[in-house]
Amino acid sequence: MSDKPSVTVHADLCKACGLCIIHCPKGTLVASDKINVLGYPTTVVANDDCIGCANCYLICPEPGAITLVKP
Ligand code: SF4
Numbered sequence: 483m484s485d486k487p488s489v490t491v492h493a494d495l496c497k498a499c500g501l502c503i504i505h506c507p508k509g510t511l512v513a514s515d516k517i518n519v520l521g522y523p524t525t526v527v528a529n530d531d532c533i534g535c536a537n538c539y540l541i542c543p544e545p546g547a548i549t550l551v552k553p
């Protein structure tokens with residue numbers, strides 16, 4: 483197992499509300515132009531700087547859209 487937290491955005495569950503982007507202190511989550519199956523431009527993981535604060539996981543209104551694994 484990695485010794486760093488790992489965040490994943492499950493693209494097809496994201497509705498692009500942007501809340502996780504606003505609340506991430508590391509700029510790890512960003513908007514993209516990738517359109518998902520729901521027709522939204524999904525949020526993506528843009529860097530490896532996640533500190534595992536869980537802000538994104540807790541604020542996301544879409545169940546299952548974000549998963550966070552902490553070592
Ligand atoms: S856990 Fe915290 S640092 Fe990691 S992506 Fe989510 S908001 Fe950003």
Ligand code: SF4
Pocket residue numbers: 491495496497498499500501502503525541542543544547548
């Ligand atoms: S908070 Fe959830 S639904 Fe909103 S942009 Fe982030 S992953 Fe997508």
